[in-house]
Amino acid sequence: xxxxxxxxxxxxxxxxxxxxxxxxxxxxxxxxxxxxxxxxxxxxxxxxxxxxxxxxxxxxxxxxxxxxxxxxxxxxxxxxxxxxxxxxxxxxxxxxxxxxxxxxxxxxxxxxxxxxxxxxxxxxxxxxxxxxxxxxxxxxxxxxxxxxxxxxxxxxxxxxxxxxxxxxxxxxxxxxxxxxxxxxxxxxxxxxxxxxxxxxxxxxxxxxxxxxxxxxxxxxxxxxxxxxxxxxxxxxxxxxxxx
Amino acid sequence: xxxxxxxxxxxxxxxxxxxxxxxxxxxxxxxxxxxxxxxxxxxxxxxxxxxxxxxxxxxxxxxxxxxxxxxxxxxxxxxxxxxxxxxxxxxxxxxxxxxxxxxxxxxxxxxxxxxxxxxxxxxxxxxxxxxxxxxxxxxxxxxxxxxxxxxxxxxxxxxxxxxxxxxxxxxxxxxxxxxxxxxxxxxxxxxxxxxxxxxxxxxxxxxxxxxxxxxxxxxxxxxx
Numbered sequence: 001x002x003x004x005x006x007x008x009x010x011x012x013x014x015x016x017x018x019x020x021x022x023x024x025x026x027x028x029x030x031x032x033x034x035x036x037x038x039x040x041x042x043x044x045x046x047x048x049x050x051x052x053x054x055x056x057x058x059x060x061x062x063x064x065x066x067x068x069x070x071x072x073x074x075x076x077x078x079x080x081x082x083x084x085x086x087x088x089x090x091x092x093x094x095x096x097x098x099x100x101x102x103x104x105x106x107x108x109x110x111x112x113x114x115x116x117x118x119x120x121x122x123x124x125x126x127x128x129x130x131x132x133x134x135x136x137x138x139x140x141x142x143x144x145x146x147x148x149x150x151x152x153x154x155x156x157x158x159x160x161x162x163x164x165x166x167x168x169x170x171x172x173x174x175x176x177x178x179x180x181x182x183x184x185x186x187x188x189x190x191x192x193x194x195x196x197x198x199x200x201x202x203x204x205x206x207x208x209x210x211x212x213x214x215x216x217x218x219x220x221x222x223x224x225x226x227x228x229x230x231x232x233x234x235x236x237x238x239x240x241x242x243x
Numbered sequence: 244x245x246x247x248x249x250x251x252x253x254x255x256x257x258x259x260x261x262x263x264x265x266x267x268x269x270x271x272x273x274x275x276x277x278x279x280x281x282x283x284x285x286x287x288x289x290x291x292x293x294x295x296x297x298x299x300x301x302x303x304x305x306x307x308x309x310x311x312x313x314x315x316x317x318x319x320x321x322x323x324x325x326x327x328x329x330x331x332x333x334x335x336x337x338x339x340x341x342x343x344x345x346x347x348x349x350x351x352x353x354x355x356x357x358x359x360x361x362x363x364x365x366x367x368x369x370x371x372x373x374x375x376x377x378x379x380x381x382x383x384x385x386x387x388x389x390x391x392x393x394x395x396x397x398x399x400x401x402x403x404x405x406x407x408x409x410x411x412x413x414x415x416x417x418x419x420x421x422x423x424x425x426x427x428x429x430x431x432x433x434x435x436x437x438x439x440x441x442x443x444x445x446x447x448x449x450x451x452x453x454x455x456x457x458x459x460x461x462x463x464x465x466x467x
Contacts, residue, residue, distance in 0.1 A: 064463055116418050130403045130405075131403075136401055142463070143460050143463050158419035158422040161441060
């Protein structure tokens with residue numbers, strides 16, 4: 001982990017450059033004006049989110065199949081990183097929608113699906129926080145993670161069918177404005193910037209989980225030695241005695 | 244013992260347990276009735292409005308009461324550690340889940356069979372010509388609800404704040420089911436009622452996906 005600081009600085013630099021490129025290098029969109037510039041980070045956050053949530057489900061299955069703790073660390077790290085990216089996408093979207101569509105939000109299939117995806121992974125993290133035994137937490141949350149992943153296409157299809165029968169208040173337009181090569185380049189820079197931030201957060205979170213696991217093992221060992229010597233229970237971080 | 248026979252025996256046990264006291268059924272029934280009555284304060288319940296909002300109202304009442312009713316499915320096995328006895332029994336884990344799933348389905352359908360006609364009466368929506376078709380929609384919708392709900396109650400039983408956690412896990416997952424069930428019921432409440440093929444197929448698809456997933460994952464749900 002020696003390279004961590006230089007890599008973090010490098011990614012920070014990349015993010016700054018992506019921001020600069022989005023604001024000053026990319027040409028102004030003809031119809032939407034400067035508001036369209038938010039699109040670079042908006043789209044980039046979705047790409048990072050889909051990657052993160054795909055890692056989560058792979059890690060969930062990995063845990064169920066192998067029971068190696070590192071799959072569980074990966075699952076929680078990627079789910080948290082994915083929720084952060086999802087939140088970025090869900091907040092940057094309305095800032096673009098208000099001036100362009102005239103409304104902050106619409107119950108379009110894509111928007112509804114994303115909102116529910118966000119809720120599902122928030123519930124996933126909530127579930128993890130409420131189960132104490134590490135191995136049981138990993139198994140139960142992995143099962144829920146698989147169910148949640150299966151649900152996403154169903155949410156999309158149902159919303160598609162449902163809203164398809166009614167006229168939409170607004171329609172997605174002008175988003176595929178990738179005709180300008182500079183715009184495409186800026187988008188790719190923003191994508192790699194957000195992607196690197198996501199991976200960095202994921203790895204840090206993974207490391208944290210790894211350390212927690214090691215700390216728990218040490219605590220159990222101290223406790224077993226202490227109980228051999230007839231000492232009092234060791235206080236944990238939450239102030240509860242460990243058995 | 245084969246899985247089918249084991250499921251049958253466990254189902255009989257679930258039903259016997261509930262019909263001795265009927266507390267789960269009674270409480271669920273009263274709760275959903277309260278939700279249905281309270282919706283009359285949320286909009287003006289003229290017959291025309293009731294046809295428009297009724298399907299959503301009914302399904303939200305079923306979803307809410309279902310998510311509360313499913314709570315004790317596994318948590319009540321923990322009181323006397325009877326869950327360990329079930330685990331030790333020489334039956335496949337899915338038989339335990341399936342028996343509970345079928346029992347829950349049965350309880351929910353009883354509630355619906357009482358509440359749907361009652362809804363028709365107090366909101367002036369005639370259900371006369373659509374009983375059979377409504378039953379299909381109710382059955383398919385409830386099957387999906389209890390499948391996900393039974394699986395998740397096995398999950399939430401091991402967590403703190405489980406009574407609150409189950410609806411939090413279950414309701415977002417059931418969003419597609421709610422959309423499909425409401426749309427199918429809406430088509431039945433129209434002036435010329437039709438059984439919407441698209442939505443019925445969607446409901447059946449949802450049921451199949453979640454039943455298969457529960458079957459595949461039941462070993463993990465039942466492990467110590």
